[in-house]
Amino acid sequence: MAQKTKKKVPAAKRNGSVRVEPKQFSIAELVRELNSFSVDNYWDLGKFLVDKVMPVARKAGMFEDQVLKMVSSHPGIKFPFSMLKQCQQYYTYFPDVKKRPLPEVFYFDLATKIDESKKRDQFEKMAIDNHWTISDLRKKIHDDETARRLDERTKYGFDLRERNVWTFETPDPRFGKPNHKGRLPGQIIANALYYYTKPGDYIVDPLAGTGTLGDIVDTVPHFHDRKHKMYDIEPTDERIVRNNVLLTGIPEQSGTVDYVFLDPPAEFTQKDSTSGFDVGLDASKADFALKFKGILRECARILKSGGRASIVIEPAFAVGEFIDYPSEVTQLFREMGFKTIGKVYLPRRSGESITRSAAQGISELRGIRILSSDCRELLTFQKS
Numbered sequence: 001m002a003q004k005t006k007k008k009v010p011a012a013k014r015n016g017s018v019r020v021e022p023k024q025f026s027i028a029e030l031v032r033e034l035n036s037f038s039v040d041n042y043w044d045l046g047k048f049l050v051d052k053v054m055p056v057a058r059k060a061g062m063f064e065d066q067v068l069k070m071v072s073s074h075p076g077i078k079f080p081f082s083m084l085k086q087c088q089q090y091y092t093y094f095p096d097v098k099k100r101p102l103p104e105v106f107y108f109d110l111a112t113k114i115d116e117s118k119k120r121d122q123f124e125k126m127a128i129d130n131h132w133t134i135s136d137l138r139k140k141i142h143d144d145e146t147a148r149r150l151d152e153r154t155k156y157g158f159d160l161r162e163r164n165v166w167t168f169e170t171p172d173p174r175f176g177k178p179n180h181k182g183r184l185p186g187q188i189i190a191n192a193l194y195y196y197t198k199p200g201d202y203i204v205d206p207l208a209g210t211g212t213l214g215d216i217v218d219t220v221p222h223f224h225d226r227k228h229k230m231y232d233i234e235p236t237d238e239r240i241v242r243n244n245v246l247l248t249g250i251p252e253q254s255g256t257v258d259y260v261f262l263d264p265p266a267e268f269t270q271k272d273s274t275s276g277f278d279v280g281l282d283a284s285k286a287d288f289a290l291k292f293k294g295i296l297r298e299c300a301r302i303l304k305s306g307g308r309a310s311i312v313i314e315p316a317f318a319v320g321e322f323i324d325y326p327s328e329v330t331q332l333f334r335e336m337g338f339k340t341i342g343k344v345y346l347p348r349r350s351g352e353s354i355t356r357s358a359a360q361g362i363s364e365l366r367g368i369r370i371l372s373s374d375c376r377e378l379l380t381f382q383k384s
Contacts, residue, residue, distance in 0.1 A: 026052070027070055027249055030071055033048070034077065034084075035078055035079075039079075042104075042108050043087075043090055043091055043094075045079075049068075049091070050088060050092055050095075054088075065085070067139070068088070069081055069246050071084065086111070090107065090111040090112065093110070093120065094111060100124075102315040105134050106134060109141065110124065113141050114141065121188045122186060137276050139146060139191050155320070156194065156220070156222045157190075157219070158187055158194075158221050158222075159219055161191050163341065166344055166378070167346075168185040168187045168188065171183060172190075174215060175187070175189070175190070175216050176211070176212035177211075184209075184263050185209070186215060189212055189261060189263075190216050191259075192310050193213075193216065194208060194248070196341075198258075201226050201259055202257050202258075202287065203257070203258065204225045204252055204259070204302065205229075205230045205261045205262075205263075206228050206243070206250045206260065206265055207262055207264055208232040208240050209232060209263065210237075211237055211240050213228060213230060229243065231251070245298065246291060250299070253302070254301050256302060257302045258303070258307050259309070259310075260299050260310070261306075262309065262310065264311070264312070264313070285323060285328065286338060292329065292332055293332060296309075300337065305384070308380055309333070309381050311329055311380075312376055313377055314377060315373045333381040337383065338382060340381055341382045342380030344377065344380075345377060345378075346375065348375065
């Protein structure tokens with residue numbers, strides 16, 4: 001009699017468990033399943049994402065964030081990417097949340113606001129020991145983050161920015177003179193010095209205004225090892241040397257300077273319109289090029305090889321015609337043998353007055369609707 005062939009039993013089944021392979025899904029099906037969750041059921045949503053969605057994503061060779069972005073951009077989804085990401089973090093950090101001593105909302109805040117596991121544990125212990133409400137926890141997290149930022153400021157002596165949009169609602173009172181027309185917040189110059197200079201550098205500001213750059217180097221210990229020289233056509237204190245850069249250039253020896261900072265006054269990019277009130281695009285660009293070519297030529301002359309120059313510039317209008325001065329400046333620097341190494345956006349402060357050119361006033365009299373620039377740019381170039 002023939003022996004019966006014994007069926008192989010999978011190891012997982014012999015051990016009393018059955019391994020279930022994650023099924024394939026379409027984005028539309030996934031969206032339908034996600035939309036079935038309550039908008040405040042964060043932990044269950046996170047569990048679904050971690051246990052059901054991510055294994056399929058990994059099997060398909062996709063990054064987790066890629067899947068979440070595809071889902072959040074699908075028509076009809078009620079969860080934005082940020083919420084899906086937070087729910088994923090919530091369940092990942094606290095899969096045992098239902099057994100923990102605090103209400104679930106505490107752990108959602110810890111998961112989404114605290115990156116380090118050790119700090120999450122510390123906050124949880126403080127909340128338990130001190131019988132905190134959720135408001136107490138949020139205040140402590142906020143206060144700790146504020147203290148961290150202040151510590152960072154104390155470390156360098158100014159408000160350091162880590163991304164390329166620098167907004168400062170209030171100019172640091174230590175830098176520059178209050179109520180000065182065209183005052184640039186000193187924090188902008190401080191950040192520029194942080195990113196584009198190094199210890200021992202020699203810095204020149206040929207359009208110094210009220211001497212904000214000098215205030216920073218003299219006041220902030222982080223920059224005390226930099227040397228600097230300031231020039232202006234109308235010096236406001238004894239540190240600034242009288243000089244008209246358009247007429248006499250920059251009185252520095254060739255190849256001796258490491259960094260030049262340029263913050264041109266508004267009239268540098270505005271054509272005089274007292275004659276005929278017609279400010280054409282070509283005329284404005286020609287006037288701009290005439291002024292700036294000489295200045296940039298001087299920058300190229302005095303800078304060392306590898307030296308850097310930053311300029312604050314913004315677009316403008318001439319009788320309704322747009323002039324992309326940042327692009328014009330970039331082209332001029334390239335013609336001088338420089339390469340672009342930095343671009344930072346400087347949105348104007350809320351309530352900051354904008355100098356309106358005569359051209360804009362004439363345009364409005366003629367019924368032409370034009371925009372004003374509300375964002376300057378800090379462009380930085382390096383000499384070959």
